[in-house]
Amino acid sequence: MKRQSSLSMVTYDRTIRRRRRSIGVGDLEEQLLEDKAVLPLELFFDLVFVLGITQTVALVVAGHDGQALGRAFLVLAMLWWAWTQFSWTANAIDLHAPRVRFSFFAAMGAALIMAVSVPTAFEDGGLWLALGYVGVRGIGVWLHISGTTDQVMLASVKFFALVSWPGPLAIVVGAFLEPPARSWIWLLGFVLEFAAAGLAGGAEWNIRAGHFAERHGLIYIIAIGESIVAIGIVASGKPLNGVLAATMVLAIAGACLLWWSYFDRLGETIEDALREAGNDQGIVARDAFSLGHFPMIAGIVLFATAAEEIVGHADDPLGEFTRLLLALSIGLVMLAQVGTVKRVGGPLLVERIGAAAAVALLMLPAIEVRANLMFLAVVLVLAAALVLERRRDPLLPQG
Structure with missing residues (x-):
């Protein structure tokens, strides 16, 4: 009980600091009740997805080719969409009932x-x-319908349930087929899932912005945590020396910069946009969070995979596949953040576009450098972009 109370106080204090700039003291209690904090039940639920992310990294490492990368994206999309179902459900219902x-x-x-x-x-x-996916989605939709008391939003949930069943059905059907047909049918399943989200997002939704944003921020941290775990697992199997220690520090620096890119200012920007979206809350929640965060998470997973490869072969020239992983990882995270901020009416984050382009150029096969030195270059590019952006752009709220 003491640990839970401490967690609640930390969350409460953090929320107070975040809101004090934008609302009056008299409105503070009402705003806190409206947003509500992420509960321990939700954090407990997320632990299973930590394993899913770890397994996805292992899938890429084991295959070590384009096919493995494509398959990992499909599996990660399945994990993400299952998790997303519960991010919407938990936002709308009372989680305390047995x-x-x-x-x-x-x-x-x-x-x-x-x-x-x-x-x-x-x-x-x-x-x-496929059956696990259908189970998570089905339980989430059932909870959403049975736990929603707002009649207008209940109609929106029922509409989503009506239009979203073809996606899970296609995923189950695909499971009975052999590759590559399985991959194509699963891809079709997610096209149907995204189409259903497109149809249902325009309905009327009442989103608790603080909770929804914090929920997505926490899964972002979980994904970054996987990169730290990957670094530690690989490094623990090698004798520690100066080169390995320096490479681990670079990997942690990269993870810290990915954290900074989101939590310095960007997270609050999109949270505020969701809070102020009015009747368009469903659209903003869908586009900026459910869809916009997926490439960020995918990019972080690829960063974890690349970090694992680089820490394991720090003295070797950077391999072609690891180059691809690094370019895709930074590109996905940076460009998804650019697109998400732009989608909610924010400024164009040109420095992040430049960082994605610069890392892609660094990864050209003509540039052959030791893995740890190339990693250093990537970290420096990312750091420079974020520092320049903070100096240039006053439109994003200062933390």
Whole structure:
């Protein structure tokens, strides 16, 4: 109880500091109740997805080619969309009821089946992955419908349930097919899922902006945490020396910069946009969070994979596949952040576009450099872009 109380106070204090700039003291209590903090039940739920992200990194490392990369994106999309279902559901219902808690626990079981099935998703584990996905999605939709008391929003949830069933059905059907047909049908399933989100996002939704933003910020941190775990696992199997220590520090610096790119100012910018969206809250939540955050998470997962490769082969020339991973990782995170801020009416973050382009140029095969030195160059480019942006752009709120 003491630990939970401390967590609540930290969250409460952080929320007060964040709101004090924009609302009056008299409105503070009402605003806090409206937004509500992320609860321990949700953090507990996220632990299963830590394993899913770890398994996705392992899938890329094991295959070490374009096919493995494409398959990892499909699996990660499945994990992400299952998690996203509960980010919307938990935002709308009371999480304290025993029925809701046991439903979360059941969804964790389905998510664990998904995570464990990732390495064999394109072999004999495909059906288990699909069934776990359908289980998480189904429990989430049922909870959303049964727990929503706002009749207008209930109609929106029911509409989403009506238009979104073809996606999970296609994923189950795809599980019975052999690759590459399985990959194509699963891709079709996610096209259908995204189309359903497009249709339902225009309905009327009442989003608790503070909770929704914090929820996505926490999953962003979890993804970054995977890069730290990957670094530690690889490094622990090698004798520690100066080169390895320096490379680990570079990897941590890269992870810190990815954290900084989101939590310095960007996270609050999109949270404020969601809060002020009025009748368009559903559209902003869909575009800026459910869709906009996926390439960020995917980029961080690729960064973790690249960091694992570089720490393991710091003295070797940077391989072609690791070059691709680094270019894609920084490109996905930076460009997704640019697009998300622009989508909510913010400024064009040109420095981040420049960082993505510069890293892509550094990864050209003609430039052959040791892995750790190339990693240093990437970290310096990213740091320079974020420093220049902060000096130039006063439109984003200062932390």
